Amino acid sequence: MKQKTFMANAQNTERQSYLIDATDKILGRVAAKAATVLRGKHKPTFTPHFDAGDNVIIINAEKIRVTGKKMEDKEYQRFSGYPSGQKTVKLKDLMAKNPAKVIELAVNRMIPSGPLGNQQRRKLKVYAGAEHPHQAQKPIALEV
DSSP states (O other): OOOOOOOOOSTTOOOOEEEEEOTTOBHHHHHHHHHHHHHTTTSTTOOTTSOOOOEEEEEOGGGOBOOTTHHHHOEEEEEOSSTTOEEEEEHHHHHHHOHHHHHHHHHHTTSOSSHHHHHHHTTEEEOSSSOOSOGGGOOEEOOO
16 A cells, blocks of 8 residues: 655646734734645645745735834845945835835745746735625635
8 A cells, every 4th residue: 555645736736815903013924824725735736846825915905013122223224235225114114115025025035036926926915905806716714
């Protein structure tokens, strides 16, 4: 009697769409749940080298919360590669300008880098308000 290890592939993978409402939720908890679903680790058929994850839609990004003094203290840094090319922006300023970017950065940094991670990141959609254009996918509400 042989037992074979299951390996997910394109023929035996079914994708769902999940909807997360970020209203009054903690940023890190929402990002961790979204990253888990994007990678496919919530499924018993998780395969590390194949993208078996599902689509994630996050709404109400402007109503996300953070704990402690992160709103004033947390900074996001980027570097252009040129001298004096380092830029920093505080979380409070980024929330005022583009609240969807805050959640995207949090989730993207929880997904491994590389071609597989890039493929998984494309399945994340974040919207600042309650409206989203993905009603046709019949997203399943996901509680955080």
